[in-house]
Amino acid sequence: MLVNKRIQSGIKNTVVYVLMIAVALVMILPFLWMVSTSFKEMGQVLIFPPEWIPKPFVIHNYSEAWELAKFNLFFRNSAIVTLLTTAGQLVTCSLAAFAFARLEFPGRDQIFLIYLATMMIPTQVTLIPLYLLMKQFGWIDTFSGLIVPGIFSAYGTFMLRQFFIGIPKSLDESAVIDGCGYIRIYWQILLPLSKAALATQAVFCFMWQWNNLLWPLVMTNTDSHRTLTVGMQLFKGQYSIAWNLLMAGSVISVIPILILYIFLQKYFVEGIAMTGMKD
Template sequence: MADGTMTGRRPMRHAGRVATHVVLIIGAIVMVGPFVWQLLTSLKAFSETTRVPPTFLPDRWEWSNYLQVFDLLPLGDMFRNTVLMTAGRTLAQLAFCSLAAYAFARLRFRGNNLLFGLFLSVLMVPSQLFLIPQYVIVQDLGWVNTLPGLIVPGMFSAFGTFLLRQFFLALPRDMEEAARLDGANPLQVFWHVALPLARPGLLALTILTALWSWNDFMYPLVVTTDPAKMPLSAGLGTLQGEHFTDYSILMAGSALATAPMVVAFILLQRHFIQGIAFTGSKG
């Protein structure tokens, strides 16, 4: 009887695994499909990009579209601006968010939870509401069309503080207490004990901040008007005209701008998944 039950369960388990893999394959196609379409469109002539019904493969592979992107845009300057903006924002958020998160997680002071709740309330405000005040401040400081104007407003993050606070809360206190018994002050405990243990969280915040900074479009478009001072996201926006847009050139530029982040995510996806999974281990 037991053997018959086990035999009956095996086809059910096999069918469940097949169904799971079918769903995952469909999800992968849905996720990868836009990138494939982007690459194929970047290699088409303009007449093919507006053809109805659309064609999947190009009639002729137009590799020259990528060269035209460099002719239309100062792509080297934009790439440099994007790298510097992303690096500056990421390093600053790692510093400020880790310090604030450790204070909220480990230091006991009056109003800790209330202050943290007010801090998180920033997440409920749409980022678009900050555009005009940020622009006014940047303009008054003379930072329009400058790297500081791109970097400084992105140096702080309520989400990054929340993310790292979850990591610090999940860390065991034994090593920190041992360090205090050895005479370490709170800053030394943070630097030598807590921060190394929070490496997965720091890596997760690094990836999230880098992706957000690399793809940030609206704010850089507002505070930069010189193409040589724009990051890639804002620069590519200038390829879209009011009455005419060459989609093959636009997709070629988008593919060049996307490639570095895709490669970085592929190389670091294991750390990214581990970091996000560990974040939810303790509230």
């Protein structure tokens, strides 16, 4: 009986593993394909049947793509836009989330409702007027135009508020008795306890900004401020048959996000679990 059960669970485990591996193949096949192609010579790319391990194995696609697609410039632009937007969001959203979660003032709940409502409005609705506003400000094709509108996120405020609410209020009440001001409660109590939520927010924001296509596409009209996504889209149009170069470019564009994810992944899953959907 016991042996039977052991065999049964052994079979079950095997089935689960086979399934996990099969799904993983579907999920990562495009990546393997992308990486493999990025190391091929042009002539190797279209060989049938496809070869997974490039012969010969070349790395010059990377330097070539880097040059042709002006990655020096676009990579720098993407880094500037993404880092500053993420930093800005963490500051304004955590401040607002603190006000929503911890302080009582007239109109608070009404304002919060307006935040929630605008989350439902497609960004495309605001796209055109926002573009016009940027034109008024003289911010078309500038970093300000790419960064500033992105740092006031309703989504981020909402997420951090949910997290702050979960932190026991007794902690800051005792601080008030000790004579701490609100700034110190925010800075010395809530923020250090919210590392998971802040990390999650940072990953989300970074990922979204790094991969964002629509806004930079609309906002830039010269190479000087174009981001990687826009650069890649243009590159794709110009070199539509140079698959090996395109794939090398794609690999380069994915790497920063992968690194960030690996570093922050333990916070990341925890952060989503803590904010929960049951609130």
